[in-house]
Each structure stands twice: as structure tokens, then as C-alpha cells.
Amino acid sequence: MITINLIGYGNVGQHIEKMLVNLSQFRLQCIYSRSKFVPCSTNLQVVHTLEELPFADLTIISVKDDAIGFISNKLPYENSLVVHTSGSQPLNVLATKNRRGVWYPLQTFSKQKQIDYSKIPFFIEIENQKDALLMENLTQKISTSFCFIDSEQRQQLHISAVFACNFVNHLLMISEEIARKNNIPFQYLLPLIKETVEKIEYLSPKNAQTGPAIRKDFMTIQSHLQHIESEKYKKVYEILTNSIIHTYEL
């Protein structure tokens, strides 16, 4: 049985705990959390200082990016396998006293919403080749999708994900706000939004582009700009419209 310690019990940490429940060969033995209130579902050991952590074959660090290095250095054991789960941090933020790796699940986790973990792609980086199989085995028990990439690729992947998820969500928020202020229920926009995303399974986003900007329909663009109340959203409209126009000029 391969023992696991989970360090951090925030948004991602709580989802990782759920992923690790009832896996064969792997056993989550201990969670470290600064918070005294840890509502974990299983009867496992919870500690609030790093010194209390028992040795584990694998330690998963899922804390804020700027705490990863510090925490990995304070672990009370050496020569074990330690991975972090951050998309934007390189492998070498981890202290060298343990064997190092990254295990990055590419998904947007909300506390309020359940997720089908089997569809989450995991991006693995591993320092010592002998640990690759262990991470591969663990990942395959959770998901059907994983890939080995290095720190530089993961950084770029994280940027790519910010565009595809965080920024997309913000545009949906702007869209919702404009609809709501004009007494149009946002529900009416959901089929359009779904189709926008479903389309790109068949067409590349570059070929799926529609709308006034790609048509260079400056009459509509001008009219839209006159009708957007918020200066901030007007700026977003302009930048994205220009970016679309320039993309298709090349």
C-alpha cells in the first residue's frame, strides 16, 4: 500500500481528497491543514503542524503558490516523493531533500459544484524516472487522461487555461450583466454559449469565428460601442474586436 499525505485543504485540496477516496494500492493517510476546521468525509488523521506529519510514500502539496517552497522545505522527512499541484509553479520550487514532481489537474474547481474526475487531464512532471510509474498508476485510477510535460510547457498551459476558462467566464459575466440590465433573462443566452463551445470539437476556434469583427462590420461595431454603458466593458470590446480584426488580416 502506497501511503499519501495531502498538504493543504483549500478548494483544490478538498477535491483531491475526494479523488483519493477508496483507491486500490493507494491510501490517503493524513491531511495537513492550517485551519482547525477540516470537514473531511473520511476518518483520516488531520494535523495542524508540519512536524506532526507521519512519513508517506507520496506527499501532495496543494497550497497557495507562494507557500509551496516553504512548506516543502519544512516537511519532517526526506527521500520521499513530493509533488505540488500548481499550474504556474516550476518543479524546482520544491525543496531538494525529497524526490520532486508536479501533478497538475487541469480543471476549474468550485466548492459548490461536483466534477467528474475521470475526465480531468492530469499533467505530470517527474524528476526521477523511477517515480514516473507510481504517478502514472495513481493518475490512471482517477482519470482517463494524463500527459507528461515539463515546467515551461506547464507555464504555457496555465496561460492557455486562463484564456480558455478564467477570461471566458469573465466575458460570460459581462454578457450576463448586460442582458440582466435590459430585462433579458440570461437563460436565453445559454444555447448560444453551449453551441460556441460545442462547435470547437468539430471546427478549430480560428475557423469557427463569427460576428461583426471578423466581418469587418464597422457600422455594427460603432453602434455597439455607442450602446455599451460601462467604460470598462467598452475597453474590453475594443481590444477584443481589434484582436479579431488583426488575426484575420494576416
Next chain:
Amino acid sequence: MITINLIGYGNVGQHIEKMLVNLSQFRLQCIYSRSKFVPCSTNLQVVHTLEELPFADLTIISVKDDAIGFISNKLPYENSLVVHTSGSQPLNVLATKNRRGVWYPLQTFSKQKQIDYSKIPFFIEIENQKDALLMENLTQKISTSFCFIDSEQRQQLHISAVFACNFVNHLLMISEEIARKNNIPFQYLLPLIKETVEKIEYLSPKNAQTGPAIRKDFMTIQSHLQHIESEKYKKVYEILTNSIIHTYEL
């Protein structure tokens, strides 16, 4: 039987033709297209000059925004019902010699992709109340979702749709480009993108926001900006990051 003329056989026009096939009570009798090549599936009359158009109870104008007024004025009949399908044009671009309306299907139409028309929301505006029932009947034969709104609301709805569809697609294109340039197949991002959209059926986009900007994680934001090669995409990243930060400061 209510007869229909369809004016325009572009991207949207071709989808409208498909919507009108085999409806009870309504019959598409004639298509006007400037192009000599009209690959319509049914055996209906196709004309290439407006003078040839036979009278119809309903005329659907689905042409470029700046041609709607001109074409509605050149129709060879009066006192009929004429609607356009544009999201951004007001009802009053139509000539007054016919009874006027708007019939706006809110969807992103691609020639290469089939669409379930029954889920498309139609937004109807009608000048004479007596025509409302006809448009309602027609719409209900095609879709389960429709709504009466005025020209000002439709203008705002169109802006809302540009954010939710055209701009979202452009962000997906940027995301795809960054992933591809770093040898990461875009397929790996699809579960994240799907979840981003599925989430907003349960959570408002405002409550669903995740990522470095809402966390005010300036270390990650700085690092991303340093790693984005394209100056254009860097600008998009900055504007959207600032917009997110300011949204949650209020």
C-alpha cells in the same frame, strides 16, 4: 396556408430555409438570392431579381445589415408582413409600405455544423399586434423558446451575445494557439472549457470566477505576462485581468 418568401441565402438564410422545411400551415414558396448558385434542398422557386418575387404573406429578409432597408423598399408588393433577422438593426430600418417585424434567432450559425433548431431562442418584435400571433405560431413550430423584445433590448442582447459568443470564441482561439505552439494538444483543454460553461447553469458567472486575477495573485499574473510572446495577446491578458480585479473590488 401561409406563404413565405426568404430574401437572402447566406449563412443564416440557408439555416432559415432548413427551419422552414415541412412546417404545417406555413409554406416557403420562393427564395431570392443575388447568387446564381443556390443549392437549396427543396424544389422551390428561386429568383435573382426582386421584381420576380410573387406576393407572400410573410417575407423574411436575411441579408447583410446595410442592405435590409434598400431591399425592403424594393419588394414588389405592399401591405404584407416583412421581418428581418438581424440582431443589431432596429425594426424601423424596414420600409413602411409593408407591416414590419423582426425575427431574430440567437445562435452562431456555421455552414459546416448542424444545429438543433428547437433549442434556439427567437426574439420577436412586431409593429402591428395582429401579426404577433402569426409570428408566435411560426416560431413555435420551430423552437421551444421565444420572447418579445423591442429594438433597444435587441441591440443590447446582440452586444451581450458578442461577448458570450464571438469574444469567447476568440479567447479559445488564443488558448488553442498558445497550447499548440507548446506542443500541447488542444483536446486536453476541452474538459476545462466544457466545465467553465456547464458551471454557469448552476452558478452565476460572477460567482463562478476562478484564476489568478480574482485571487489578486500578482506573482502569477506577472509571470504570465512575461511568458506571453504575442504583444497583442499580452494586451488582451492585461485588459481582462484588470477588468476582473476591478469587478471584485466593488
